[in-house]
Amino acid sequence: MDGERSTFGDGPAASRRDRFTVAVRSAPDPGTVVVAPAGELDHDTVEPLRALLEKHEDAARIVVDCAGLDFCDSTGLNLLLRARARARETGAVLDLAGLRSPVDRMFEITGAGRVFRVYADVGAALAAGTGDSRPEDRA
Secondary structure, three states: OOOEEEEOOOOOOHHHHOOEEEEEEEOOOOOEEEEEEEEEEOOOOOHHHHHHHHHOOOOOEEEEEOOEEEEEOHHHHHHHHHHHHHHHHOOOEEEEEOOOOOHHHHHHHHOHHHOOOEEOOHHHHHHHOOOOOOOOOOO
């Protein structure tokens, strides 16, 4: 699982290929996967993230490392909300880490930041484990 990477590259415009990538890393905790999208997450680039989240639906916990996201539109937000709902249905957890502006602002405005457990960074998320308490260390 280490080093798994997907790049958006099947769109009509070559410039879109470099706008978004997503990588997957295993975590020290068995059953935990870190998914790290980077770039601009929007309608045109969402598919690689959707595919990797679906591929790792059997994980007990997914931490989405958002530190590399420069932008996230409603399509990306809806994907994360649906992935969180699917995870909850199976008893799994989907958490976010490293939200930064302007992505953080979108989560704040929409109220989605209150739905997810949001951690300052991946290290804080992994240290917190899968407990049900909401973190106070919002990035």
